[in-house]
Amino acid sequence: MSNCAIVGINWGDEGKGRMVDLVTEEYDVVVRYQGGGNAGHTVINERGKFALHLLPSGIFRDGVVNILGNGVALDCENLWAEICDVAKNGISVTPENLKISDRASLLMPWHRDLDELEEARLKDKKYGSTKQGIAPFYSDKYQKKTILCGELLYPEKLMAHIRDIMEWKNLTLKNVYGAPEYTQEMIEKWITDYCDKIKPYICDTGAYLKSAVAEGKKILFEAQLGSLRDLDYGIYPYTTSSNTLAAYAPIGSGAPFVRINDVIGVVKAYSTCVGEGPFVCEMFGDEAEKLRSRGFEYGAKTGRPRRVGPLDIVATRYGTELQGATEIALTKLDVLSYMEKIPVCTSYIVDGVETDAFPFPTVLYDAKPKIEYLDGFMCDISGIRKWEDLPENARKYVLFIEERIGCKIKYISVGPERDSIIIR
Ligand code: GDP
Helix, strand or coil: CCCEEEEECCCCCCCHHHHHHHHHHHCCEEEECCECCCCCEEEEECCEEEEECCCCHHHHCCCCEEEECCCEEECHHHHHHHHHHHHCCCCCCCCCCEEEECCCEECCHHHHHHHHHHHHHHHHHCCCCCCCCHHHHHHHHHCCCCCEHHHHHCHHHHHHHHHHHHHHHHHHHHHCCCCCCCCHHHHHHHHHHHHHHHHHHEECHHHHHHHHHHCCCCEEEEEEEEHHHCCCCCCCCCCCCCCCCHHHHHHHHCCCCCCCCEEEEEEECCEEECCCCCCCCCCCHHHHHHHHHHCCCECCCCCCECEEECEEHHHHHHHHHHHCCCEEEEECHHHHHHCCEEEEEEEEEECCEEECCCCCHHHHCCCEEEEEEEECCCCCCCCCCCHHHCCHHHHHHHHHHHHHHCCCEEEEECCCECCCEEEC
């Protein structure tokens, strides 16, 4: 049986959610293995329009088991809000279709405070955090100063562990930032209000995945963000604080023994980037505003306008290699239908020298994009479902990208709905 990972190739927001929603039909289990509620997938299907932050996108399919693995930043407050939100549209989330790893660490209320306090301290040098507490969470995890979800099942030991960590955390809140301290009562209330709600979903997801593999079930791994946000290989320090690569999926899911057969890398037909940091292919002015509004490029979590640019071949090839992508899904091709000439960033110029290798992060600030133009297709392609029916210039654009990045483009998405897809 083959397992698959769906991952972002660029800076995130490539349309992974719509791809997972499309292919979950063929899978029994969908696993989120990293990140937290800091980004969002938008999924539009026959049950409605949803902005998912933590819930795996398989939650809309009957019979699919969804897992939040140990690599995830488990934010009970956001997760509970999301469970209640999808319930309004008739999607019931039960311990049968959602399983939370007992080894996932809990994102604590002070993680959000610390994120906000540190961004405020940095002022104009801020990282552009979504202030969901992700960076403080992962640093605490590496310091072994978090609480595992499974500890909620042992309340008699839980409070003693929380008290120890809280005492340490209050030192930072008070002495570094001059912020209010946490009390035991505040944490007890947080546990009752949110953690207790998610307790029924907590289990040993590693054991579940082990038996799922033994029974020949097919597993889909769903990533958040994209290659260039990977903590180790991305545009550090403007990365996220976890590993967004497919290679991390087995570790972050609870099943390090699982082999991934297929990696679907999701690439948007143009580039977008949220927050600060180098973005070599960035467009500005009217040209940028037009692309942003056509593509509706505003953050799913924050509503922030995204930075936009043409497709960046240098970054996309690098991202494709990092992910070990076996095939590509190219999304939002329909958005380019207004362009007479489609710009593509084909290489970078660094110190007057042209390169197609993705530079070391420090060098990115000095890189300039080399832009080439392909003829536009100038018509509405959102109703097209077959490769042969695409206008010739649209096919040429797809083949140009495929050839330059060296990976087969199997899926071409021409609209946000589940069936707005061309499969080659
Ligand atoms: P993700 O985090 O990678 O899932 O990406 P987002 O959900 O942040 O961004 C993708 C956005 O584009 C969502 O609003 C989708 O509904 C929308 N979308 C996805 N594919 C297409 C497409 O092919 N065409 C259009 N017009 N919109 C799309």
